[in-house]
Amino acid sequence: MANSTTDKRSAQTETVSMMSVVAPAVGWFIPGAGHMIQKRWTRGLLLFVSIATLFLLGLAMQGRIYRANGGDILDILGFIGDVGAGGLYIVTLAMDWGQGAIAFATADYGTKFMIVAGLLNFIAVADAYHIAIGKKQ
């Protein structure tokens, strides 16, 4: 009896610790997915729509995507922000989108939209982690 209870607890702990790694990783790669794999469907969907729309609007506004760099501090910070968008950032780099167009005055807004989308995804990833460890419902 005691053994069975201990086994159950240890299995539960293992699931929690596994989820605390998987949920943030999946959530980073696909915004909102960290919530969805923990059955928070509505929250996950809303996060995905919000972050993806902001990022895609930034691209459509001819915003510029930052690549890994060791130069100006603002470029490094821009890269850190962009990287937060996970899969969206990787696809954008792979397709060579996000070159930025100085001909459009709104292109700078687009650049900021993409950085903010990445930063918002970092917050969503932290939230998915808090749900995984039981700190939040």
Added chain:
Amino acid sequence: MTITLNHFSAAAVFALFASIVFGITHRETTRDMVRYGLYCFVMFLGGVLVAGWAMWVLRR
């Protein structure tokens, strides 16, 4: 495809999506999430309007 938003509509779109994420991630219950999301949205847009009028006053 190129989308061109003016300053206010860009700020409104930004405020909408940032508020949704803030509401979901910063509160525990659904009711609190909605309330906090609305609060953030009003603060974002209110900040834009106040800053806009402040700049208009400074320019004169």
